[in-house]
Amino acid sequence: MDTNAPAHDVDAELNRLNEEMVRMNLTPTWHYYSELVSNIPVPSYRAYLWKAGLLDFVMERAGRLVDLARGGERRSFEVVNPDLRHLHGTTHTIGAALQLVKPGEIAPSHRHLASAIRFPVKGTAYTAVNGEKLYMEERDLILTPTWTWHEHGNESGAPIIWIDALDYPFNKLMQVSFFDHYPDGMHPNTKPLDYTANWVGLARPTWERYDEDIPLVNYKWADTYKSLQRYKDRDGSPYDGVLLEYKSPFNDGPVLPTLSCYAQLLRPGEHTRAHRHTSSQVYYVLEGSGHSVIAGERFDWSKGDFFMLPPWALHEHVNGAKGEALFFSIGDRPILDAFKMYREEAYTENGGRQRVERTFQPLPTPRG
Amino acid sequence: MDTNAPAHDVDAELNRLNEEMVRMNLTPTWHYYSELVSNIPVPSYRAYLWKAGLLDFVMERAGRLVDLARGGERRSFEVVNPDLRHLHGTTHTIGAALQLVKPGEIAPSHRHLASAIRFPVKGTAYTAVNGEKLYMEERDLILTPTWTWHEHGNESGAPIIWIDALDYPFNKLMQVSFFDHYPDGMHPNTKPLDYTANWVGLARPTWERYDEDIPLVNYKWADTYKSLQRYKDRDGSPYDGVLLEYKSPFNDGPVLPTLSCYAQLLRPGEHTRAHRHTSSQVYYVLEGSGHSVIAGERFDWSKGDFFMLPPWALHEHVNGAKGEALFFSIGDRPILDAFKMYREEAYTENGGRQRVERTFQPLPTPRG
């Protein structure tokens, strides 16, 4: 610093330099420091909720209008946070959708870098992954790990609707995407029925290697629900009630390298304490009704709704009804864990309960 | 589908639905499929180059005008890709900067979630990380892993300029950031001199555990340059010449969970073949002059320039001069490797050489 120059002249010159630098594609750290690293996360988006009625309305029309034979690759739609339209993201890392497949329809084999999970909410169908056919019943969870060939088919007499959740928004942020159609339309079926289901038992064949990096487990809802019931009378998490994470049978880790999935049970009357974490989460309400308070805003939910949680937003859940409330949810914590970026913090004021400052107004369900 | 309806009516109704859905915060997959997953990466930004003259000009002014004592946290500036201003990013994951510390200056202790590396290009100083003082000489590489306390000081008689590279753009994309000042200004110095340097030798003390998750290695340039020379007469990479990666002494992995660093030597006259990969890279020219062709565009570089490479851009390097060309570079491949998202592809047409379609015009150096 030229110590002879008056300070106001220095300031003026510095201001000029700051402006000039932006035109030079340089960022003066001294001026923008808090934009580079903030003291705590400042998410670019807020929580949102989609009502079952709206989703049903759209799905009914999609069922009528979208003809897979006429070139629609998929009859599905993403629930997209209004602040994340550029990513088509439900959160900044996760895209969740509902998909409808009618009896007799098949979707040809393809693969993509994006990792995916499926979770039927109504009906049955199969997904074939790398040549293994996985029959999905309601609320089963199945996986299509990165770059695995997969196709779907509905051999039943009734339509199926399932949840798709993919990490394509994360891939978009990372600026990476690959996609391929299977050369001859349909990948051949090369595995015996229940190939993986048999394998992942606690006694395993010694004469063959399981040939997928990520096991293609069909997480049956019957088993998951039994586990939820077993923990129903135990304490559970003060912040989440009975929150179970689906696990890889090979390493006690998340189901996919980028995504973890959860089944959650809130007991009648349960009102959890608020906390926040650096992961984002997409929730689907399987049963019950109640509300969640997210960053001071009340979101009323009931069966068939989707809602989502941004990073570092305080949240608590309330099951106001007399029956169980059940959520299926998808989170991105594995991405954060990979780099020690996961953090969690309990809300300690006010007995762990937020003050409700406003109530979320969902879009009205259009009239058919 | 109502099979009695004429197709054009269906199309019209579908189009109306598509439009309506956007207002409902839903994305019709059938309409936007290629936006969700593209066949190959479609980066949102292009390569860019900053000339040494411009950087020197700005640094000279910053040296005069920015007074650390008057509240400038850091006398540094980021080289920011014009397409990535919202991230202040050199690439979408990496922010690189030049920092100037004058004799006698110190920068107080702080820590942030962002991981960082330092690489002095002129002068000497120390960085203290979690209580260990690391003396950096020209072209040494040192690390400040996530959430480590660190501070800098220049005890020499001459200014020091170093490169900072951080993963804060990645953190911003992940919507996570934490920052803390050390309570009492300066973290105490708790480690003997050369604590890590002694530890990482091939014979290590048995009576104490090294107490950092990520070893605070001071990668001395003298050693790195010797390694470059040793491989000078070996084949090297057809795409990169003698490209060495700095490694963790604990696990043969990258220096940081999100960032890898490289020293690169192009032999006189070397013209590498083109390839592309899903990682992005920031280059600093240590010695020599030449040019690189990136996605068909020619970038002429010489000592002291910064340039950067977006994901999936074909690139080849040409050392047109009679001496060695040397780069120091920082890449984000570890992020991609963590999720099997790293891919690499050689350019096989035209003998592996791109056709040059245009030449990058750098900003003119302003006159002092």
Next chain:
Amino acid sequence: MDTNAPAHDVDAELNRLNEEMVRMNLTPTWHYYSELVSNIPVPSYRAYLWKAGLLDFVMERAGRLVDLARGGERRSFEVVNPDLRHLHGTTHTIGAALQLVKPGEIAPSHRHLASAIRFPVKGTAYTAVNGEKLYMEERDLILTPTWTWHEHGNESGAPIIWIDALDYPFNKLMQVSFFDHYPDGMHPNTKPLDYTANWVGLARPTWERYDEDIPLVNYKWADTYKSLQRYKDRDGSPYDGVLLEYKSPFNDGPVLPTLSCYAQLLRPGEHTRAHRHTSSQVYYVLEGSGHSVIAGERFDWSKGDFFMLPPWALHEHVNGAKGEALFFSIGDRPILDAFKMYREEAYTENGGRQRVERTFQPLPTPRG
């Protein structure tokens, strides 16, 4: 060598030196090389078989004569290879035993460095491990990993007989052993019923950590037998038929760091091909009758017999009967795998079948 000395003088002098060196506690490598490292394994012991009748005879007497209250720590006996008496080993690494616990008896808590498994062959009881009570039914498999507190109790109205298998011979070879009685006789029961069984489901609690390094899985026979049946019509191993390995639910590895356990089904008429490996194995015949050929010797087995296999002995199994043959077996392959010492080799001559050179003559069952 003194090249002027006649060779026979040198030989004589060398012979004298060789003898002298032994007295000096030195081994001349030139003389004993093949004793230090042999071309292939030369096991110090042969296969052996114990008939059910003999085991029953002894157990009946032990039941009458051994009074746990009068100081018998355990009412059990090891099946000991006649060549391995110094180790009390069934093989050189594994000690297998039968244990009888009568109604109302308990065995007080203790722990030892040796890792153990239990496998009831008749009756039910519980084993409590580090405060978790595990109820064992017939043919369930449970674990007591190294240094875990454990105790047994028979709350049923009938005696229980189970197989114990421990790695104490390996520990003896390694010259390491530790043993402790629980200070107050019985370790408290600190875990809810089915603590581990619930945990190891595919959906796991997020609010608590499982607190054992090695999960205390109760491998239920009903599940294991179902798995055997599922693979019954598949090829299986040419050397072992349907050979399933019990697996850790945490890492797809063996049940214990030193021991792996197996359930094996030989289909009616199945005659496997011979092979050999560097691991040793202890077999217990659960069902059926037949014979195995081990290193050219025929061993006839039927329900309730024990037999064992030394390292690198060729072996093949024959189920000569019309029903299934079932084995439970314990092997030491994990010890070998830890050091890349596991090898396997198929016998390719004579269609993979050994010539039977002799038949093993078991001890006669004494008359009660």
Next chain:
Amino acid sequence: MDTNAPAHDVDAELNRLNEEMVRMNLTPTWHYYSELVSNIPVPSYRAYLWKAGLLDFVMERAGRLVDLARGGERRSFEVVNPDLRHLHGTTHTIGAALQLVKPGEIAPSHRHLASAIRFPVKGTAYTAVNGEKLYMEERDLILTPTWTWHEHGNESGAPIIWIDALDYPFNKLMQVSFFDHYPDGMHPNTKPLDYTANWVGLARPTWERYDEDIPLVNYKWADTYKSLQRYKDRDGSPYDGVLLEYKSPFNDGPVLPTLSCYAQLLRPGEHTRAHRHTSSQVYYVLEGSGHSVIAGERFDWSKGDFFMLPPWALHEHVNGAKGEALFFSIGDRPILDAFKMYREEAYTENGGRQRVERTFQPLPTPRG
């Protein structure tokens, strides 16, 4: 138990049963429990020491009498614990030897399952491992991992003597051994000079994979000795002084899966405190003189002596002289660590110093 029978009859009958069972190849646990698992380790062998004079005397004769060309595979001899002759073991897991190779001699390529290290104590030579020639100077440490082809040659004008240490006793205990001669006598030299030395630097080539599982590091004594000096004025271990472990550059682990190697410096006058551990150790005295107290017995050592430590023996070292004492040593801790069998215990009585109960009397050096 027949509760009507008098106790002495039961005892007599039980005694008869116990005897009978031994003949049936059964071990009554109730009678032999403490032989199966002891409360603490009860090693089968004691410490021992070989004087340099004796070793020199034998080596001089071996040099004269053993002619590699006449069929002596190796001109080396093992130092064998008198209690471990059946294993030819220095300890129960480690065999250490001295080997002499005269100018111009070569030893043809072979490989064995046993893992080995070499440590020249006088002279220079090379060992080639899997095609890489490693030039050993005095006190360098080099490795021949399991099943690697290796050969030796002395291209210098003077004889070389080196220490060999192998895990063949452990292999013998595990009943596994394999050995092969290289088909054509000498494995070709396929690696550039300093292939591994260059690789293991902190900046490594990106265009090639290092092609050995275990890096063939040549641990140069000059570097090791520098490290010892750096820690000379730091506290060091209360039990071992400055005890450095040689480390794998790939994973901070021991140099071999079964063996760890150490360089140790005792400062003038240093008298360490006693402790014991479950690993065994072989020491070679590089410099100085002093004594160690092992399990109450005093062993006086000086330059060129070998001595060894059995498991769980209390030991302390005394450098009574005015100069540094230096040991090179080999231990088997990695075997124990693999199974959580490593334990360590400080001796807390008497200020951590054992009472000396006797003094070891080495064999007299024969007169040439």
